[in-house]
Amino acid sequence: MMGRAVAGEWLPLNGDGIHDPRSRALRILQQPQEALQRLTPDNAGNQVRWVQALEKGEIKPREKLFPGTKVEKLDLDIILDVKGGMPAVRFPHRPHTEWLDCSNCHDALFARTTGASKISMYKILQGEQCGVCHGAVAFPLTECARCHSIARPGTKKLELPAGIDPRIHQMTGQGAK
Ligand code: HEC
Ligand code: HEC
Numbered sequence: 001m002m003g004r005a006v007a008g009e010w011l012p013l014n015g016d017g018i019h020d021p022r023s024r025a026l027r028i029l030q031q032p033q034e035a036l037q038r039l040t041p042d043n044a045g046n047q048v049r050w051v052q053a054l055e056k057g058e059i060k061p062r063e064k065l066f067p068g069t070k071v072e073k074l075d076l077d078i079i080l081d082v083k084g085g086m087p088a089v090r091f092p093h094r095p096h097t098e099w100l101d102c103s104n105c106h107d108a109l110f111a112r113t114t115g116a117s118k119i120s121m122y123k124i125l126q127g128e129q130c131g132v133c134h135g136a137v138a139f140p141l142t143e144c145a146r147c148h149s150i151a152r153p154g155t156k157k158l159e160l161p162a163g164i165d166p167r168i169h170q171m172t173g174q175g176a177k
């Protein structure tokens, strides 16, 4: 589903390493380039700013399969204060519950009590917690400032976890956008 993008272009289905290039069924599938190029662009991940594409009505995904399913949305920001030099993290429930059900996160991934889940960047980078989705089906973990979006006045130095590319210095402290 998430065709990988190279230099602003989406790979064709017969060269994306996911689909069988010999399959005749490829002809009836829409090419990612055709489907995605009209949506609000991003410079990371699969190059679509999905939250904005939804807000602007560029896409209208079906909310549920079964008429009886209850769709729950929540407009509640959680601020996770990071000890150390990084800007604090704003976790916005609203854009998440536009796409997801509460049960996608509660209570297996996260507790319903702010501060109870012991969230850490190490676990996230291991593909746990926020990293279950970010870097897999949502924007990648290299976009530090999209999560660490609350600047901390007076902060001078960042303490980077081992293995983090120092280029991220440029991306921090820019605010949520
Ligand atoms: C993408 C993951 C995700 C989804 C989906 C999600 N939440 Fe949360 N929720 C969180 C995180 C992360 C926290 C903070 C946990 C922590 O700090 O330990 C949280 C915290 C909460 C809290 C605690 C608030 C407080 O003041 O302490 C409540 C209540 C809550 N969520 C309800 C919901 C409901 C209701 C839904 C569905 C409408 C929902 N959540 C969907 C991730 C999610
Ligand atoms: C998907 C959201 C997300 C992204 C992207 C992200 N972080 Fe984090 N980060 C978090 C959360 C959540 C915490 C834990 C906050 C807390 O302490 O409750 C955290 C914590 C941290 C901490 C504090 C130490 C620790 O291990 O908890 C550092 C340092 C950090 N992040 C650095 C980075 C850097 C550098 C990047 C970019 C390469 C980055 N983060 C990208 C969500 C994110």
Ligand code: HEC
Pocket: 049, 050, 051, 052, 089, 090, 091, 092, 095, 096, 099, 100, 104, 105, 109, 119, 129, 130, 131, 132, 133, 134, 137, 138, 139, 146, 147
């Ligand atoms: C169950 C999957 C899932 C988990 C877990 C999850 N996210 Fe997300 N997140 C998404 C999806 C899907 C989107 C919308 C698509 C995108 O922006 O790539 C999103 C969007 C966001 C956005 C909004 C970006 C914008 O453009 O406005 C932020 C900020 C964010 N996530 C932070 C976090 C943080 C911090 C955590 C962990 C505390 C977390 N997410 C955990 C799936 C998840």
